[in-house]
Structures are given as structure tokens and as C-alpha cells.
């Protein structure tokens with residue numbers, strides 16, 4: 001019986017883990033040299049599952065034996081002429097099932113392959129990987145030593161479909177399915193990656209898109225792969241925003257303006273249009289050299305500043321910090337474009353579009369979205385009214401007026417989330433002949449009424465046919481909405497009492513009266529916002545789990561395979577007399593490497609990579625929790641099995657990481 005780590009010292013072979021389902025290590029153990037690693041080293045108890053006495057009584061003895069260069073060399077079994085192998089006495093001592101080992105037939109035509117890639121084959125308790133037999137293909141997986149359920153679980157995986165993820169996590173058998181992530185262009189997966197060899201310039205938004213219906217009737221502890229990630233819609237939206245925000249134009253001729261560089265034009269059409277400011281206007285995304293943030297720069301071409309005080313009228317707008325207003329940062333003039341331009345710097349909201357684009361250009365939908373039906377739900381309209389009312393409260397409350405509430409100057413920055421986008425511009429360009437503030441504020445209500453009327457009618461010119469448009473409102477929406485629109489469109493302050501208790505008609509036509517009139521709508525919009533916030537908080541919680549696993553991954557990858565820390569380097573603060581034994585291939589941290597293989601580098605019975613997300617998450621979560629559950633780690637040459645608990649791996653990982661930090665400090669980094 002061999003209890004030592006049988007691999008010769010200095011062996012540079014890569015470790016490979018056998019991805020056997022838990023609980024079946026003992027039954028399927030096929031390697032001669034077994035170290036009951038966790039038990040021997042830390043608990044000094046016996047491994048019940050293998051029925052092997054743990055011969056190593058002390059830690060030092062254990063270490064000595066495991067790394068003993070004099071460990072007995074392997075003697076490959078000699079196949080009988082009929083292809084069967086006769087287990088040696090030593091093998092028999094390890095497992096009585098060895099004699100019944102499944103028969104393996106060498107693939108003679110591939111005998112030049114040096115390392116067989118058969119980690120995931122259901123192992124037989126025979127030593128079948130001697131030098132004479134470079135690679136074997138089992139004739140059958142249904143032999144006496146093979147757990148047939150295991151072979152079905154690990155072959156033909158579709159690791160990213162929900163079913164297989166569940167099977168990996170729960171250990172339940174699931175039928176084989178298509179693996180859309182397989183890199184094999186000849187397989188069915190090629191349909192998902194038609195150009196998988198080509199360089200991919202944009203993220204694959206569909207990476208975790210659910211395939212098929214979601215399974216029902218899951219038990220409380222069962223999870224699908226999608227339970228571990230943020231919803232696809234949010235992920236796709238955020239990825240698009242990040243992608244758009246990073247966009248730059250190579251060889252751009254656009255100038256650098258003050259601290260703003262990397263200008264990128266956001267206008268959807270190159271046509272010059274003097275409406276609504278009286279100047280052709282352009283909008284650019286730009287990066288500030290001062291704070292590295294991205295801003296939107298609105299430029300009014302050929303603007304001539306007649307008075308210094310005109311541009312100062314943008315100052316009070318900087319203090320309007322409202323969720324319904326695109327925040328203004330600064331205003332200045334520049335000649336960088338070759339003319340005299342007015343520049344207004346505002347917040348940049350990536351991947352947003354105007355309400356005009358959303359409601360009046362139905363063919364220009366964002367990629368992947370269904371064409372919206374022409375009828376705009378009343379709840380959406382109330383959402384717009386409430387958000388703009390809230391913005392007007394902040395604006396009017398500061399003694400200002402929005403002055404421009406039009407579909408092309410309202411940004412849709414998320415689903416049903418809008419912001420007034422051209423504030424302060426009119427204050428500057430109409431400085432000399434601007435309407436008095438009260439009049440401009442009253443006009444804000446009229447513009448809001450017109451906006452809602454046009455959107456409800458799905459027409460940018462609906463206000464030009466008032467009667468027809470109001471008739472449509474009467475037919476398609478509630479009387480409440482109609483009354484609200486009428487109140488807004490009425491230019492004169494109404495007199496008398498409200499026509500109904502809910503009608504926002506009052507003596508004075510100001511923002512407070514309006515807010516009071518639509519208070520119930522505020523309550524319902526506020527409630528749906530709270531629900532949305534709760535959902536986002538839950539999503540954030542899920543991402544928290546992801547970041548936990550990322551940190552674990554970072555540690556694992558930092559300590560694994562550090563040849564520069566091998567042999568020669570004595571790490572500061574490390575008492576180890578022989579540092580090479582710690583970091584070397586056969587060192588104490590060898591099992592960390594094998595664990596990495598076990599978690600990430602699984603292969604199936606045919607040596608094909610198994611990309612089972614459920615298994616990876618399972619391993620990482622158990623490692624993070626430091627479970628006592630045992631895992632059989634098998635070297636890539638399949639000559640060594642280490643049975644360790646997740647707790648041992650976690651402890652080893654932590655201590656290796658601390659050593660690494662000490663080594664880093666020692667080198668003055």
C-alpha cells in the first residue's frame with residue numbers, strides 16, 4: 001500500500017482533476033498512490049470512504065513522505081494478449097475491485113500522444129497508464145466499475161442551459177442537450193457562434209440568454225445558472241451604455257475645447273437645423289481632462305454673445321440637481337470650431353434618445369426591441385407628467401422656467417425615465433428679449449400639455465389639430481388624463497372651483513396647484529419606483545455574490561503556478577526551511593493547482609473540455625465556505641490522487657496568498 005505522494009520529486013507534469021461527482025471517489029479510485037491529505041495532515045484520522053489506514057502519523061512525517069524522491073516508481077501493468085490487465089498485489093490491496101477493472105484498448109495509431117487526456121473517464125481500479133500505453137480508449141462505459149448515471153451526467157453536457165446547470169448543482173441526471181458554447185464549429189454550437197474564430201469587437205449580449213423555458217418545480221436549494229447573474233435585460237442595457245460611453249472616433253478632426261477632448265458627435269442626422277434655438281446646434285460626447293468624466297457638450301454654431309451677463313444666466317441652473325433635469329455644468333463660448341460657438345456642458349447619459357425618437361420615429365427602434373404598438377399606455381403618460389412636474393417644481397422653485405419642453409429636447413435615459421435636456425439654453429440665447437419668468441413658467445405648463453397631447457396621439461403635430469387630437473384622447477384615455485391635459489393647455493389661470501375633486505383646476509395656475517391636483521398619480525408613480533428600486537437592490541445583492549467569487553478567483557490565480565517563487569526564493573516571514581517545497585510543482589500547494597484543474601479544466605470521457613458553469617460555481621462557493629466535504633483531486637498524469645476537504649484547500653489558499661503578499665513586500669513592491 002502506498003500512502004506517499006508517489007510522483008517523483010521535480011515532476012513537472014500538470015495536475016489534472018478528475019471531475020467525479022462527489023461521493024463516488026472511493027468507488028472509482030483507480031490510482032495506486034493515494035494521500036488522504038486533509039485527514040492525515042490536520043486531523044490524523046482515518047479515511048472511511050477509502051478504508052485506507054492513514055499511515056502518516058505526524059505532520060513532518062507526512063510532508064517527508066509526500067515529497068520523498070525515493071518514493072517507489074510506478075510499474076505499469078502488462079496487458080495480457082487478450083487486452084485484459086492483471087492487477088498487482090499492491091493494486092489489489094487498494095481496491096478489491098481492481099481485478100474487475102474495465103478493459104481498455106490502446107489506440108495504437110495515437111500512441112505518440114504523450115499524456116492521455118482521459119481525466120473524466122470513469123476510472124477502473126487498475127494502473128493502466130504506464131509508459132507502454134500512452135493513450136487508451138475505454139471500450140465501454142457500461143462496465144462493472146462504471147457508474148452509468150455518472151457517465152450520463154458528465155457526458156454531452158450543455159453546461160449553460162438551465163437544465164444542465166441544475167444537474168451539476170444537484171447531481172440529478174439530466175438528458176444531454178446542445179451546448180451553444182461549444183467551440184466546435186462542426187457541432188451544433190456553431191449556429192450560435194458562426195464567426196467564433198473572428199475577432200469579436202462587441203460583447204456577446206446573448207451570452208447567458210435563457211435557452212428554452214425556465215424549469216418549474218425546483219426545490220428550494222436548486223438554482224439555475226441565471227439565478228447567479230443580473231437579469232439579462234439590465235446586463236445588456238448596462239453593457240450597451242458602457243460600450244457607447246467608451247466610443248471614440250479615430251482620426252477625428254473635432255477640436256479639443258478647454259479641458260474637453262475626444263469629442264464624439266451624438267447627433268443622429270448631419271442636417272443643420274436652426275430650430276428650436278435659432279442656431280444650428282450639435283451635441284458631442286467629450287471627456288474632461290480635469291476629472292476624466294464624460295460630458296455632453298451642446299454647441300450652438302455661430303452664436304454671438306452680446307452681453308457677458310447673458311452667459312451668466314446659466315449659473316443658477318448649475319444648482320438645479322433634479323432627477324428630471326439633465327444637470328448643467330458650465331457655459332462658455334469658443335472659437336475652436338472656427339466660428340464663435342456657444343458651448344453648454346451637461347451630464348452625459350449614454351445610450352439615451354429623445355422622446356421624439358421614441359414616439360415619433362417608430363421604425364428607429366433600438367436593436368433587439370420589439371416595435372412598440374402605436375398606443376402609448378396611460379401609465380407611461382402619467383409617468384412623464386409626474387417626472388416633468390417634479391422637474392418643474394425644482395425649476396420654478398428656483399425662480400427659473402424650463403422655457404423649452406419639446407419631444408426632441410427631453411431625454412429618455414432608461415425605460416420610461418425622462419429628463420429635460422435643453423435647460424439654460426433659451427435663457428442665454430433669448431437673454432435680451434426673454435419672456436418674464438412668470439409668463440415663461442405659465443408657458444411651461446402649456447408646453448407640457450402639448451407634449452402629452454402629441455405623444456398620446458403619436459404625432460409631433462397633434463397640437464395643430466386640437467379638436468381631432470382631443471377626440472382621440474377622449475376615446476382612448478380616461479377623463480382624468482383629458483382634464484389634466486386641458487388644464488395644462490389652458491393658457492389663462494382658471495377661475496371658479498375645480499370641475500371635479502381630482503381635476504387639477506384651481507384659482508392659480510402654478511406648479512404647487514398642479515402637483516396637488518395630480519397627487520394620486522404621484523403616489524402611484526412613486527410606488528412603482530419603490531418596487532423598481534427593490535428589484536434593483538435585489539439584483540445588486542446577486543452581483544455582490546459575483547464579486548465575492550471574483551475575489552476568490554483572483555486569489556486562486558495569483559497563487560497558482562508561480563515559478564518565480566520556486567526553488568531559489570526564500571520569502572520574508574516564511575519559516576519554511578525549503579521554500580522550493582512550498583511553491584514547486586510537487587510542493588505543498590500542489591493541491592491548489594489541482595483544485596484549479598478540478599474546478600475549471602474538466603474534460604469529458606473523450607477528453608473534450610467540459611464547460612459546466614454550475615460545477616465551477618459549486619466548487620468556488622464550497623471553497624469560499626470552507627466546507628468539510630472532501631474532493632478527490634487527480635494529477636493530470638492520473639498517477640496521484642489527493643483527497644482534500646474544501647476547508648484544507650481554503651486554508652492552503654489563504655496561507656499561500658499571505659506568503660505571496662509577504663514576498664511582494666520583501667521585493668519592495
Ligand SMILES: Nc1ncnc2c1ncn2[C@@H]1O[C@H](COP(=O)(O)OP(=O)(O)OP(=O)(O)O)[C@@H](O)[C@H]1O
Pocket residue numbers: 266267268269273275276281282283296326346347348349350351352353354356357408409411421
Ligand atoms: N446629455 C446627453 N447625453 C447623452 N446623449 C444625448 C444628450 N443630449 C442629447 N443626446 C443625444 O443626442 C441626440 C441629439 O440631441 P439633440 O438635442 O440635438 O436633439 P435632435 O434630435 O438632434 O433634435 P434637433 O432636431 O432639435 O436637433 C439625442 O437624440 C440623444 O440621443
